[in-house]
Amino acid sequence: MDETVAKWLADVAIELEAEPGVDETVDAVARYARSALGCDDVGILLVSTGVIETAAATSERVRLADDLQRELGEGPCLSSLETHESYIIGDVATDDRWPKWGPRAAALGFASALSVQLFTKDRAFGSVNLFSNERDFFDDADESVAQVFARHASVALAAARQEQGLxxxxxxxxxxxxxxxxxxxxxxxxxxxxxxxxxxxxxxxxxxxxxxxxxxxxxxxxxxxxxxxxxxx
Structure with missing residues (x-):
């Protein structure tokens, strides 16, 4: 990761911590994630009392893709939550890890995706899910940037939740x-x-x-x- 990206991520972390509440922080995470990776869409899944919800989405089709994951019980976002791993999907339509979700997500216009977990030392919050209309859009460097970004976002979300609770x-x-x-x-x-x-x-x-x-x-x-x-x- 070059110095320009590292500085930008540090600046983003400061901006996220300045957001006034959880809802505003989640929306900002989605916006900054799309800017960081240059992708077409971003969705944020959060887990609260065992319920997985779409907390933010840059388009309605992201919400539809999330709904499909919950309906079908499979998808990269759910897998990231379950395994605490990141997933790069080069071709959504043909990836055999999620054979039911993939073709239906492709029908929404998504061609590739990247999912990384939101977590802190104490708990897992959810996942950041990035989508592109191009196949093989994301690579290992994008995954590294997304993981660093997710760590910053997780800290900001934890602070926002604590402050809101207080x-x-x-x-x-x-x-x-x-x-x-x-x-x-x-x-x-x-x-x-x-x-x-x-x-x-x-x-x-x-x-x-x-x-x-x-x-x-x-x-x-x-x-x-x-x-x-x-x-x-």
């Missing part, structure tokens, strides 16, 4: 605090009693504390309570 947790704490204040004022109780009411209602109705708090902030009181009487008081 922001959600902070928002949840604020919401619970607001709900406590409403209960304290409405029922003339202290903060400890207000939290106990929230917690008891959460457990009794098998709802997350944040959901109960959100309902109180929106409606002004716990569901099923009579104005002036705290639930369980």
């Amino acid at each position: 922001l959600k947790a902070i928002d949840g704490r604020k919401l619970i605090g607001q709900a406590e204040g409403i209960l304290m004022e409405r029922f003339n109780i202290d903060a400890d009693r207000a939290f106990a009411v929230l917690n008891r209602y959460s457990q009794h109705h098998n709802l997350k504390l944040r959901v109960v708090a959100e309902g109180i902030v929106r409606n002004g009181q716990l569901p099923g309570t009579v104005s002036g009487t705290a639930a369980g008081s």
Whole structure:
């Protein structure tokens, strides 16, 4: 890998980390990957709670190709997720590793492809999948660039997910605090009693504390309570 490419990848890593959220980061990964390899299309598959989803795609046919992989249970993107390997497909239509998916992907206009995994030391996120309308478009040098790019992208995605989770947790704490204040004022109780009411209602109705708090902030009181009487008081 020459110095120009290495510097460009380093700059991209900085740009990705500056994206404000997970969705924006994933979209940026797709855009930069297409620029890095000069290919026609890029798709990003992400795994969340065991579900594989197309998180970003530069065209609708990429989404259709991903749908085919999930429908048929085979394809380079799925294989990359399962084996943690990269795959170069010189001729999508004739590659016998994915005999059902290949011809149908070729019918969408794809001739060759390259799939690399998104992962960090702690977890696998998904895969970056690059497509070209030309046969034998990708070579070993492209695979090396894609792997380095994927490592940068994985770090950026991990940071975005962590930050989003922290922001959600902070928002949840604020919401619970607001709900406590409403209960304290409405029922003339202290903060400890207000939290106990929230917690008891959460457990009794098998709802997350944040959901109960959100309902109180929106409606002004716990569901099923009579104005002036705290639930369980």
